[in-house]
Amino acid sequence: MNRINMTIKTTLLIICLFALPTLLAAQCNEYTKKECIPQLNPYTFNGQLNNAVLSEGETAELQLTFYKDQEYRILVEGENSLGKIQFQLYDTDYNLLYDNSDEDHTNLWDFMVESTDDFVIRVLIPNDEEKEKVESGCVSILVGFRAFGSRTIFK
Template sequence: MSKIYRYIILIIALTCVSSFAFSQCNEFTKKDCIPLLSPYTFNGQLNNTVLSEGETAELQLTFYADQEYRILVAGEDQLGQIRFQLLDVEYNVLYDNKDEDFTKLWDFSVESTDDFIVRVMVDQNMNPEDTESGCVSMLIGFRAFGSRTLFK
């Protein structure tokens, strides 16, 4: 009977720890990331996860013609530089932030409505004993094409 109680306590503890980690991730996203989308309008989808060094996550999204988009990919400081790529559905790389010194933001538009994949990668630390994990957020902002504010 005591084994059953141990398993129940273990399950409750794991559930509480994972809920706590995801709530911290949501707070990081809301507080530190969403404001960086300005002047674009946040699409309302909180796309975040806890990743460890060496892990990859992918998200398939639809981007529409006649819209300008901003992709923001940011991670907690302990993860270092976060790499992200935009791929078509056949996994051809269309953009890689590695080519732009690991920028967190990328603004773009598409010629026609289509599905794309955003791949997020956390580099592997050379020392596996020091592996860190942390929150990584991937957010999308949008605005009508041509609504860009121009300064003279």
């Protein structure tokens, strides 16, 4: 009887360990849909849910194609527990084109490209040395678009 209980407990533990990432991803998707997508307005959401659960000190990158004659809005939003999130835009040779830390860590940035090209968005979650526990949370990288108009143009 005792051996059966141990087998059941072990099986349940294994199931929980495999289910946890799925549950976290589902929660992150819900956060993105409810809290982040509305912030793209008046831009049209491109339909790509780009999100991840990240911890302090982690970095994530996403390569995207941006098309000529479209104005874009990048939104990088994270849960409050992560603090101010830094994001940067690079060309594919990793030349820095934009850094939101130069604009007080704004979570939105509007721009336009002169020609269709690929770019890399890098997200950096800062370390908070004052906290005893490392925090983690959902981070969303969303892109909205609309035709014409510009804030910043890259060649």
